[in-house]
Structures are given as C-alpha cells and as structure tokens.
Amino acid sequence: MSHFDQTRREPLLSEQAYLHSSTRKEADLADPALLALLDDPRRDASHSRGLQWDFACMALELTLQRYSGGEHLERVASYAQYTFVQFETFFRRHPAEKLKPWDRDHYQYILWLLTLAVCFGLETRIADIAHWTEREDEQAQDELLHQLFSRLDQTFNGGPLLFPEAFEHLLPGLDYAEQRGVNALTEYLSHWPASVKGCYWHDRHQHAEAGFFGYWALEAALVTVLWGIDDTPYRVARFYPAALVMHARYQRHDQRFPDQELAKRRPGWMYPSGTPCPWPGLWRCDEQPDLQQLIQHTAPFPHVNGKTVHWLLLRTHLTEEDWKRLG
Template sequence: MKKFDEIKREPLLQEAAFKDSLSFWKEFYFERQAESFLSIERPDYVNVEGLSWSWCFGSLQLLVGLYSGGEAIDSLRPYAEHMFSQFQRHKQAYPDFSLKLWEPDAYQFALWLLSLAVLLNMPGRIEQVAGYLSDNAEDGQDLLLRQLFARVGIALAGNDLINKRPYAELLNAINAQGDEQQQALRSYLKQWYRGMRNCYWHDRHRRRSDAGFFGYWAFEAGMVTVLWDVDDAPYRNLPYYPKDLVDYARERQVIQTFPRSLQTATYSDAIAKSGELCPRTGVWVCDDWVVGPQTFMQGVEMPADEGRILTWRLVKGL
C-alpha cells in the first residue's frame, strides 16, 4: 500500500490532522442523515437553518478533501452526488436561500459547484446551481459567471466583474485564444491564492495544526481548460490546478455534453445600454440609432447618441 505522502494531491496536507478532519466530515455530514437530525425539536435560539447549511459546506469540504487526499476520482462520485443533494435539500427547505455574489465565499462556492458539476459530468446539477444564485441585482450580478454559465447553456445577468482580482485573468482566458489564452490561465493560477484572502478557508493549513484543512484548488481553471479545450502544458504543474480532474473529464469526453454551440447561443439576445461596459466582444446593433452594425471589444463603454441612452443588442459573438 502506498504511503499517504505518495498519493496525496495537496502537498500541504499533514496526514494525522487531515485524517481526523476527514473522519469528522464523513461521520457528521455523510453517514448521518440531515433530515432526521434537523427534525429534532430544539429551543428557539438554535439556528436550525444554520445547521442545515453546515451540511452543504461540510459535504463540499469532504468532497474536496477526498480529492486532495488522493482518492480515485471514480470513487468521488457518490460524495459529489451527496454534496449536490445537500445543497438542493437546503434550498427546498429554505427557498429564500441564495448565494450573494458580493460575498467572496459565496462567489467561490458558485464557481466550485459549477466546476465540479462540469468536471464530474453531472449536467443535471448545473441548473440547480444556477438556481442558488441570487437574482437580486443588489446581491451581485457578475460578467464572469454570466459567461461561464452561458458556456453550459444557462443565461444569467451580469455586465461587470465583481472581483477583478484574481478573476480578471480568468475572464481574459475565456475570451482569448491560443497562446494568449494559455498565458491568461497561467497568470490566473499564479495569483489565485493571493486573491482568495477574504475567503474563510484561506491560510487554513496554518491554523490549529491543520485541523479542517481540505486543500486549495482553482477548480474553475480546470473547467475552463476542459470547456474551451485549452492545451494546459504551460500551467499543468502549477499549484492549485486540478490536473487529475481535468484528465478525468477529458478521458470521459465531458466536452461532448457541452457542445460549442452553447458558447454563443445564449448571447443571441444579449443587451447593453449606453454607459455600461460591453459584456462581450462581438457585433452589436442599435435599433433606435441608424449607424449599422458596430464591433465592440469586451470592457469598452457602450456609446450614446449625444447624451441619449441607447440599447445595444448583440447579434454575433466574436
């Protein structure tokens, strides 16, 4: 039998502390039934909704921890199904639950959930994940998530990038090609961990003798690599890149589940108003200003007509 240090994917894991954490997560969030535990009568001051939520992120930490510890990816699928089912159970029990994208942890949860659903080829879970995102503009609507969900066939609102660090490089990657795309992903991975300082798990490997540390992974970089069919040679061995999960997805032809036609289909009715930043490079038309089709680069300010606010419509993504 191989030693733990030979099979672990996360080099920072310390065996004893990690196995203690893994045992706890399995016992409390996988082997124990959430429904029966949560149905126990409790005093009014006990936050049962908070206990229910703990099954969501506890199950997610268990899944990520198993990957970090070197478990075979096929063996992760039951844990992934369990994790997604806990989020769905929580949403059904508390319909007002939503991930507010201005919160760094919520934003990262959205990226992780989408990425894991794609990389483990669980397309039926993707629409559920989209349903967890708040539809209130005050809670955050994000251009990067809009484009990522568009790639898997789901339309979301969002014209601006909520967090430019480190996500601007990932946004650049999905709108670039060739060497430029590879270098954008490489740059994203190199600054990813520094950009996560506001997330609850940042630097967890330094705390309490590593208790609760489940590994650091930019799963979204793996998802973009697979869905945009990027050659990952320039960044394959960088920290935080889930290369084994990428290989798994490619071996199983996950990209066939998400044909490239989805990449532009949901943009056919995309709109942007004067003064807003162009959400995607492409050909735009304005029905109330006779200027003909115009090509705008992503990120430029959409023009007005001598102060008159116009509505632009995307007709072709580039």
C-alpha cells in the same frame, strides 16, 4: 515516504490531519443525533437552517479534501454527487435562501459547484446551481459568472467583476484564441494565492485542527474544460487541479457541454503528447495530418521530433487492412 505522501495531490496536507478531519466530517454527516436536530420542532428555524447549511458546506469541503488526499476520482465523484444532494436539501427546505454572488465565499462556492458539475459530468446540476444563485438582486451582476453561465445555457447578468482583484486575470481566458487562453490561465494561476487571502479557508493548513481541505483553483479547471484549452503549459502549476481535468476529458465529460465555436475550432478533442490515451484506436497527428498511429489504451500519446503535438481520434474500430498497415 509513506503511501499517502506518494498519492496525495495536496503537498501541504498531512496524513494525520487528513484522516482526522475527513473521519470527523464523515461521522458528523451521518450522526443520528445531528440529523434528528434538523427536524426537531423544538428548535427554531434559524438553528435548523444553520445546521443544514453546515451539512452542505461540510460535504463540499469533504469532496475537495478527498481529492487532495489522492482518492480515486470515481470515489471523489460520488462525494461530489452527495454534495449536490446536501445543497439540494438545504435549498428545498429553505427556498428563500440563495447563494449571494457578492459574498466572496458564496462566489467561490458557485465556482466550485460549477466545476464539480462539469468535470464529473453532472450536467443536470447546472440548472440547479443557477436556481440556487441569486440573479434578481441589483448586486447580482458579474461578467465572469455571466460568461460561465451563458456557456452552460443559463442566465446571469453581466457587469463589472464583483471581485476584480481575484478574477481579472481569468476573464481573458474565456476566449477561443488558444494562445490567449493559455496565457490567461498561466497568469491567473500565478496570481491565485494572493487572490484567496480573504476567503474563510485561507491559511487553514497552518492549523492542525482547522480542517484543511487543500488549495485548488478549481475555476481554472472549469475554464480549461469548457473552452477546450490545451493545458500543457500550465499542467504542473501548483494550484491547478490537473487530475480533475484529465478525468473530465478521459471520461469525455467535456463533450456533454457542446459549443459551436469550440466545435468549429477543433473538430473533436485533441490530446497533447504525454497524455494517457483514453481509448485504443487510430489517431492522427494534428500538426502532421499524414502521420497516423495506432495507440493503445493508457499508452502516452507520443511526441514528434521531441515536440509536443496533438492527437485526434479517427476511429476505434479498425479494419483488418488497418492492422496490417499499422503492424
């Protein structure tokens, strides 16, 4: 088994297809001839607009492709930042253009961009996404987007789901009852493959030259992080980007988006057994408050009597007495 096969996150992505497609995208995004076309006065506005849109979409696909290929998440984050630069350039040059949520692919772009902004701690981009999204048209009403944007202090009109077949199982996850959220995300992930059949990128893995960039229910990561759901029951689900959620929590990006209800339910993020410890210190078991343990950086949080429990950080700076007591 090659190194790529061991590190890739998308099992359907071959090394040859990955290298060919990602290299081509990198070259196109930096091609001086293509860049010159964007400002060529001899080209009509629609051609320039289309090319700039292609650049933005290509950058977004490349970000997801790098994630699928197993790239380090700090590097994937840099691609995400570049993606936002490309979208920002497009909407600055063409201010009349908007992401149209009633378009299935545009709806997916909104969810992808929101997920990247949240999971990589790019909170200033949330307002940009809201600005780029059409919100005034009478078709711009959707309960899922309303809930997501509201959670991020932005506005979007609520209403019936624009794509109920795709997202009806995700909506119940926007609840502060933990088990309800777990059940909703588990159900959503089981239905996810059927929900994306109408998307332009569906079935790309079957065509070597199609630029396959992976199958990921990124919105499941978005809801998991924003609603503080323990993803242990569905962490190994096929289309769930678990590494992205792990990164967001490890870097404490989830805490960039505080929420009163979440704070009341959980006074700080509790990490389930098996999760690598994000920083060394004294941790308390939520299920057994008298159980406190010194846990080192990257060491997996322990199980208790073979059961998954949750660990809450008490403090990182330990006194000499702590060290003596904990040995």
